[in-house]
Amino acid sequence: MYTEQMLESMKKVEAAREKNATLEPRRMTAEEKDALLKTYHPDYKEGEFAILQVGPNKGEKVPTELAALLQGRSRIRPADIDLSHPDYDTDVLIIGGGGAGASAAIEADNAGARVMVVTKLRMGDANTMMAEGGIQAADKPNDSPAIHYLDAFGGGHFAAKPELLYRLVTEAPEAIQWLNDLGVEFDKEADGTMITTHGGGTSRKRMHAAKDYSGAEIMRTLRDEVLNRGIPVVDFTAAIELIKDEAGRAAGAVLLNMETGERLIARAKTVVLATGGAGRLHYQGFPTSNHYGATADGLILGYRAGAKLLYADTLQYHPTGAAYPEQIFGALVTEKVRSLGAKLINVDGEAFMHPLETRDVSAASIIRECSDRGKGVSTGNGMGVWLDTPMIELLGGEGTIEKRIPAMLRMFAKYDIDIRKEPILVYPTLHYQNGGLDIDKTGMATQVENLYVAGEAVGGIHGRNRLMGNSLLDIIVFGRSAGRNAAKTAAATESAPLTLSHVDAFMAALDEAGIDTGVVSPKLLPNYARKK
Numbered sequence: 001m002y003t004e005q006m007l008e009s010m011k012k013v014e015a016a017r018e019k020n021a022t023l024e025p026r027r028m029t030a031e032e033k034d035a036l037l038k039t040y041h042p043d044y045k046e047g048e049f050a051i052l053q054v055g056p057n058k059g060e061k062v063p064t065e066l067a068a069l070l071q072g073r074s075r076i077r078p079a080d081i082d083l084s085h086p087d088y089d090t091d092v093l094i095i096g097g098g099g100a101g102a103s104a105a106i107e108a109d110n111a112g113a114r115v116m117v118v119t120k121l122r123m124g125d126a127n128t129m130m131a132e133g134g135i136q137a138a139d140k141p142n143d144s145p146a147i148h149y150l151d152a153f154g155g156g157h158f159a160a161k162p163e164l165l166y167r168l169v170t171e172a173p174e175a176i177q178w179l180n181d182l183g184v185e186f187d188k189e190a191d192g193t194m195i196t197t198h199g200g201g202t203s204r205k206r207m208h209a210a211k212d213y214s215g216a217e218i219m220r221t222l223r224d225e226v227l228n229r230g231i232p233v234v235d236f237t238a239a240i241e242l243i244k245d246e247a248g249r250a251a252g253a254v255l256l257n258m259e260t261g262e263r264l265i266a267r268a269k270t271v272v273l274a275t276g277g278a279g280r281l282h283y284q285g286f287p288t289s290n291h292y293g294a295t296a297d298g299l300i301l302g303y304r305a306g307a308k309l310l311y312a313d314t315l316q317y318h319p320t321g322a323a324y325p326e327q328i329f330g331a332l333v334t335e336k337v338r339s340l341g342a343k344l345i346n347v348d349g350e351a352f353m354h355p356l357e358t359r360d361v362s363a364a365s366i367i368r369e370c371s372d373r374g375k376g377v378s379t380g381n382g383m384g385v386w387l388d389t390p391m392i393e394l395l396g397g398e399g400t401i402e403k404r405i406p407a408m409l410r411m412f413a414k415y416d417i418d419i420r421k422e423p424i425l426v427y428p429t430l431h432y433q434n435g436g437l438d439i440d441k442t443g444m445a446t447q448v449e450n451l452y453v454a455g456e457a458v459g460g461i462h463g464r465n466r467l468m469g470n471s472l473l474d475i476i477v478f479g480r481s482a483g484r485n486a487a488k489t490a491a492a493t494e495s496a497p498l499t500l501s502h503v504d505a506f507m508a509a510l511d512e513a514g515i516d517t518g519v520v521s522p523k524l525l526p527n528y529a530r531k532k
């Protein structure tokens, strides 16, 4: 039930709708953005970060919740593990059943390798499935990979690794074609031309979408392809440590059957880590748009095996998480809602920012409106600002919402909110880890041979902020190339005896640093039990 204050504010939003719909709020200057981010973006809250005391990134800061896991105790005692009789033996072991893992599996299979996927939930239980608004590719006559590069490089604060971003944008058009050929049902005009829209920070319309369930459509297609090829997929099985060989290369993983608790050994010639993000760590107490298994496991496994992290101190808070009703608190309200014309409006009915600033700037702007400016709307459970969805039909005509963002229409309709007629309340939600494991341009971890990383577990592709639609793109571009390269490296790798000595060494380093917090990692699943 809306409160009196909400209803009063909603009347102001309605009264100003026509004026606000055609208003073009000015873009912030670079100086204004910098000042805004430093004061309001969660990445700049010093007290929320800890300095790592052991491992390849010793001396660097990461979120406190991540530091606890990176410096946590292993789930195994290496002395208890018998590596001499592996339960699985394969060329390429893929850890993670989302879009990056599936793309890697398909290409490694194409390359003739023996491939196996392990995933701690089920194939497709992943952030890919949760992505809504679309996937970027510069494939229109007024666009080019060079323009795409400039948009993404600027949006990421000029911090992306150039060789990775170059690959992302130049291989994007082919990635869309590949998905289209596999059967992804992209939105098209009657003549077959792909429909594209803007996203925050894009200077061209290059967002390809399947309505507002783009990720689900892509994941459905990739999963079908993996299963149709007969690639072995072991569900409900988490990787809890990487195994190396005596030459120091990644050579498999210790697995945990999540249902029986049984430990299993997978031996491989190369490993692809595609374990996704960290939203379920709820950094700084934020809600999340992420799937249930997003607990940064790959970062923990890679770090213990000696792989370096890049930009692990930078997270993406999606500006528009649902702030009301409570049942969907933090759920993603796709940026496509703003691409289609809805603006962000404060309690007094004012359009307080340009709706398509980059995500970090938009999130910080909403936080400022709800804090120092005192222009947020109280939801009873926190604060939010309006996203004036009826503007979409005012600008684009009746039926646009049903046609272009049916998932949003349905999500709110369940709570008797008709987004065609009333605005919705939003607040930033933890959406994406910009940082992750450092890779070279072949996708191999910079410090651990034969360990490939793809998808959200990678750091450096996007710099310190990611543009909408570049994540669905990176899981395809870097997932595919990790699969291809892992297969090629596997073919050239002679097996050597297996070892877990890196785990012993890491635990000894923790002892030496006097770190024993009682935390065990990887975390695998979030803990929502009520505290006594």
Ligand code: MEZ
Pocket (backbone or CB within 6 Å): 131, 132, 133, 134, 135, 333, 334, 335, 336, 467, 468, 469, 470, 471, 472
């Ligand atoms: O790239 C994303 O994170 C995305 C497409 C999200 C969205 O707003 O729909």
